[in-house]
Amino acid sequence: MATTKELSVEDKLRAIYDLQLIDSRIDEIRNVRGELPLEVEDLEDEVAGLSTRSEKLKSELETIEELIKTRKNSIDEHKEAIKRYTKQQETVRNNREFNSLTKEVEFQELEIQLAEKQIKEMKASIEHKKEIISQSKERLETKSNHLKHKKSELDAIMSETAKEEAYLSEKSVEYRGTIEARLLAAYDRIRSSVRNGLAVVSIERGASAGSFFTIPPQTQVEIAARKKIITDEHSGRILVDSVLAEEEKEKMEQLFAKF
Numbered sequence: 001m002a003t004t005k006e007l008s009v010e011d012k013l014r015a016i017y018d019l020q021l022i023d024s025r026i027d028e029i030r031n032v033r034g035e036l037p038l039e040v041e042d043l044e045d046e047v048a049g050l051s052t053r054s055e056k057l058k059s060e061l062e063t064i065e066e067l068i069k070t071r072k073n074s075i076d077e078h079k080e081a082i083k084r085y086t087k088q089q090e091t092v093r094n095n096r097e098f099n100s101l102t103k104e105v106e107f108q109e110l111e112i113q114l115a116e117k118q119i120k121e122m123k124a125s126i127e128h129k130k131e132i133i134s135q136s137k138e139r140l141e142t143k144s145n146h147l148k149h150k151k152s153e154l155d156a157i158m159s160e161t162a163k164e165e166a167y168l169s170e171k172s173v174e175y176r177g178t179i180e181a182r183l184l185a186a187y188d189r190i191r192s193s194v195r196n197g198l199a200v201v202s203i204e205r206g207a208s209a210g211s212f213f214t215i216p217p218q219t220q221v222e223i224a225a226r227k228k229i230i231t232d233e234h235s236g237r238i239l240v241d242s243v244l245a246e247e248e249k250e251k252m253e254q255l256f257a258k259f
Helices: 009-033 036-089 095-176 181-193 217-225 242-256
Strands: 200-204 238-240
Touching: 009 095, 009 181, 009 200, 009 238, 009 242, 036 095, 181 238, 200 242
Parallel strands: 200 238
Antiparallel strands: none
């Protein structure tokens, strides 16, 4: 291929159209992947979040179970105290000591009631958390299986297209190096502003490809002459004639056929 300085207008048009064909092929490859990489990333985050939450709930369960043990131990201690105070009541010397011990027994009984209430509440909390853990486990399994499927799908697509995309990306860089900076800047600007990424299009049935606006006959003649760079006044896209387009498509098909 000629260097940038030696390119005629026709050579420039061919080079910029070739670049468009290469970049469009790269777009197709990436469109096949679509949203899969983002889906996989989102699923990985969700699975990690569910795993963390499940571990946190299990840790909370262990803490509550330890608290229940502590409360049960305290109940045993209060019962022992009641036995002790009741025994002491048998040897009191006056009513004041008896009443004092009675109050101690009542206090211990209240402490037992409180501990039993707390144990009941904690057991209810355990059941609730176990239910949440069970639901989280099911959801985690579902999401993990979905992630595995999506990863497998993405890996399959990547293995099929990675080499081709890398090769075409190198070719894109190579072709960009042959195009003058101003034309390349225009190409990049147009390409980034249109949905389908087509900055260079051919004439089809008297209109630019994908457009319903007819191009005047005189303009069509000028495009076919390949003496200057002409853009579509409606879309701003760079225009090439259909003959040149077909010739370059055939040439690029040979490049793409390697994969």
